[in-house]
Amino acid sequence: MKFNWRHIPLAVISVFALFPMFLLFMNAFKKKSEISKNPLGLPKHWSFDNFSKAWEQGNYDVAYLNTLIITCLTVLFVCIVCGLAAYGMTFLKTPGSGWFLGYLFVSMSMPLGFIPIFFMSIKLNLINTHMGVIIPSVGGAFAFNVFLLRAFMLGIPKDLLEAAKVDGSSTFKTFLAIILPLAKPAFIVVAIFTTLGSWNEIFLSNAILQADTMKTVSVAYLNFTSKYGTNWGLMAAGGVMTVIPMVVLFLTMTKKFVHGLQEGGVKF
Amino acid sequence: MTKKRFQLKNWAGWLLIVPGLAFHLYAVTVPAALGLYLPFTEWNGLDVPKFIGFDNFIEAFQDKIVGMALLNNVKWMLFWITVPIILAFFLAYLLTKVKKGQTAYQSIFFSTSIITVTVAGQIWFWLYNPFSGVNFYMDKVGLGFIEWPGLTIPSFSLVSVLIADMWRGFGGNVIWLLAAMSQNDKSLEEAARIDGAGRFRIIWNVILPQIRPTLVVVTMLTALGSFGAFEMVYVMTGGGPAHATETLSTYYYSLSTEGRRAGYGSAIALFQIFAALILIVFYGYLRKKKGWDV
Numbered sequence: 001m002k003f004n005w006r007h008i009p010l011a012v013i014s015v016f017a018l019f020p021m022f023l024l025f026m027n028a029f030k031k032k033s034e035i036s037k038n039p040l041g042l043p044k045h046w047s048f049d050n051f052s053k054a055w056e057q058g059n060y061d062v063a064y065l066n067t068l069i070i071t072c073l074t075v076l077f078v079c080i081v082c083g084l085a086a087y088g089m090t091f092l093k094t095p096g097s098g099w100f101l102g103y104l105f106v107s108m109s110m111p112l113g114f115i116p117i118f119f120m121s122i123k124l125n126l127i128n129t130h131m132g133v134i135i136p137s138v139g140g141a142f143a144f145n146v147f148l149l150r151a152f153m154l155g156i157p158k159d160l161l162e163a164a165k166v167d168g169s170s171t172f173k174t175f176l177a178i179i180l181p182l183a184k185p186a187f188i189v190v191a192i193f194t195t196l197g198s199w200n201e202i203f204l205s206n207a208i209l210q211a212d213t214m215k216t217v218s219v220a221y222l223n224f225t226s227k228y229g230t231n232w233g234l235m236a237a238g239g240v241m242t243v244i245p246m247v248v249l250f251l252t253m254t255k256k257f258v259h260g261l262q263e264g265g266v267k268f
Numbered sequence: 269m270t271k272k273r274f275q276l277k278n279w280a281g282w283l284l285i286v287p288g289l290a291f292h293l294y295a296v297t298v299p300a301a302l303g304l305y306l307p308f309t310e311w312n313g314l315d316v317p318k319f320i321g322f323d324n325f326i327e328a329f330q331d332k333i334v335g336m337a338l339l340n341n342v343k344w345m346l347f348w349i350t351v352p353i354i355l356a357f358f359l360a361y362l363l364t365k366v367k368k369g370q371t372a373y374q375s376i377f378f379s380t381s382i383i384t385v386t387v388a389g390q391i392w393f394w395l396y397n398p399f400s401g402v403n404f405y406m407d408k409v410g411l412g413f414i415e416w417p418g419l420t421i422p423s424f425s426l427v428s429v430l431i432a433d434m435w436r437g438f439g440g441n442v443i444w445l446l447a448a449m450s451q452n453d454k455s456l457e458e459a460a461r462i463d464g465a466g467r468f469r470i471i472w473n474v475i476l477p478q479i480r481p482t483l484v485v486v487t488m489l490t491a492l493g494s495f496g497a498f499e500m501v502y503v504m505t506g507g508g509p510a511h512a513t514e515t516l517s518t519y520y521y522s523l524s525t526e527g528r529r530a531g532y533g534s535a536i537a538l539f540q541i542f543a544a545l546i547l548i549v550f551y552g553y554l555r556k557k558k559g560w561d562v
Contacts, residue, residue, distance in 0.1 A: 004365070004366055004367075006362040006365050006366050007366060007369075009358075009359075009362060010359065010362055010363070010366070010373050013355075013359060013377065014373065014376045014377070016435070017376055017377055017379065017380050017435070017439070018376060018379070020380075020388075020391045020392065020395065020435065021379070021380070021383065021391070023391065023394075023395070024387070024391050077291070080287070081287045081288030081291060082288055084284040084285070084287060084288065085284060085285045085287075085288040085289070087284055088280075088281040088282070088283075088284030088285045089281070089285065092280060092281035092284070093281070094279075094281025094282055094285070095279075095281075095282075097281065097285075100285070104292075107292075107296050107297070107300070109492060109544060109548055110296070110300060110541065110544060111492075111495070111496045111537070111540050111541060111544060112295075112299075112496070113296070113299025113300055113302065113303045113537075114517075114520070114521065114524070114537070115299075115303070115306065115520060115524045115530055115533045115534050115537055116298065116299035116300075116302035116303050116306065116530075116534070117295065117299050118313075118524055118525065118530075119302075119306075119311070119313040119524070119530045120294075120298070120299070120302070122313040122314075123313065135291060135294055135295065136294065136295040137295075138288075138291040138295070139291035139292045139293070139294050139295025139296055140295045140296065142288050142289075142291055142292040142295075142296075143292065143296070146288070171280055171284075196382060199384065200382075200384045200385060202384075202385060202386060202499060202502075202503075203498060203499065203521075206502075207521070207524075207525050217384075218384045218385070218386050218387075219386070221384070221386040221387060221390070222386050222503065225386070225390050232394060235390060235394070239387040239390055239391070242384050242386070242387050243382070243383050243384050243387050246382045246383075246384070247382065249382075250375075250379060250382045254371070254375045255371065257375065257378065258371055258374050258375055258378065258443060261378070261440060261443040261444065261447075262443060262444075262446075262447035263447075
């Protein structure tokens with residue numbers, strides 16, 4: 001079989017993509033003295049000291065808890081409110097939903113109103129609260145996810161809903177019994193991308209979560225790096241702990257991520 | 269009777285939309301309205317905003333940092349709509365020609381995007397570090413003369429941040445462009461080849477026109493995003509050294525969080541919205557006048 005030369009440039013770019021992550025993971029297992037001698041290679045003595053130290057000094061227990069609360073609630077709210085809205089706009093002849101869709105589309109291309117949200121949070125005492133991050137995240141993600149779910153729901157045959165209506169199923173029951181199971185792939189895509197976005201979000205979180213006890217891992221890592229900026233082993237271990245849940249999510253759902261993006265690209 | 273039930277069903281639709289709409293109002297609509305009013309005020313977030321007319325705009329036009337930041341945003345856009353998109357285009361093109369490993373390559377390219385920006389920034393910060401990063405290693409193997417000055421020298425810092433940002437974000441573009449390319453009509457390409465068209469001619473005249481809608485949308489979204497460039501800059505340099513990497517977002521971010529100047533910050537944020545509007549109008553022009561079916 002002839003070797004396909006196209007694998008060469010593709011492999012080069014793959015190395016460009018993977019090498020920095022490889023460095024992060026390798027350096028997390030090296031002692032400080034080893035990093036300065038051998039910054040780019042495999043560790044000679046695998047050590048887990050950095051992890052336990054970083055876990056304590058970075059307050060990772062608190063940070064993980066905060067991130068879990070914020071991420072879970074954001075995903076839950078996004079799936080519920082966007083799912084219901086997409087359902088209402090796709091299947092019920094809601095008056096004005098065409099205009100509303102147009103409005104949502106326009107709002108999507110506008111940048112996030114960071115300053116108003118930040119100062120509204122000050123006024124409403126939402127600084128240093130989980131809700132201060134969750135509410136704007138859900139609201140900001142609303143338009144895009146409604147479009148995504150709606151595009152998927154348009155593919156569900158109307159006859160099914162008519163049949164359910166004839167059988168006396170209520171609007172809400174139809175949503176739970178018919179739409180939710182059929183649109184499950186779309187909901188999964190929404191859920192994983194919301195999880196990723198929420199876990200990695202720093203723009204709002206960094207401003208709103210100011211107290212150390214409220215910070216998410218992504219934001220806490222900023223603090224961590226400014227405190228222990230010269231200890232690369234510690235930083236690397238902290239970095240690994242910050243990204244590992246998302247790496248695991250990605251590795252277990254690679255296909256979903258790629259297909260989700262492909263669908264999104266084709267739909268728009 | 270039937271008519272009444274019909275109407276009832278109608279409004280039930282809005283009941284389903286309202287919960288999401290409430291979130292949307294708080295996060296998008298109200299901030300947008302405030303974003304148009306606040307630039308004309310002086311406000312520290314505590315008492316009532318004080319109306320001061322155009323003072324903030326006058327200050328913004330005299331503020332040198334605003335000019336630098338806007339220029340950086342433009343540079344950011346020019347870089348992002350060229351280098352990563354051309355790279356993504358060719359990677360996607362190559363991927364259409366390989367049989368094995370398409371998904372594997374795509375996931376490798378996209379995997380960088382799942383790394384939290386604070387960590388991604390730290391990795392690159394370390395790579396650019398003159399004492400421990402790549403430069404150190406180059407010294408060791410005798411390549412010390414190609415020293416990458418990285419983040420400490422103003423003229424290099426923006427490019428350095430951009431490379432890190434490209435590393436993190438190029439994978440999504442590859443996936444989108446490949447998705448568009450794999451829907452292309454293969455027979456056109458075949459016909460062109462039989463007619464003796466070269467590889468680049470096929471790319472330019474057969475593949476490019478077919479994926480133009482996707483390419484335009486991707487370029488458009490990239491350009492829009494460029495004017496909101498924030499995360500990588502904030503994490504890696506915080507806008508420094510000497511505001512060399514400052515963008516509109518990082519500038520109004522620090523003005524509002526550290527300086528508590530909602531009014532002046534909002535005036536600068538308006539520049540970003542203004543840039544977005546120009547791009548949207550341009551997009552509409554392409555759609556209508558040029559008949560680009562995007």
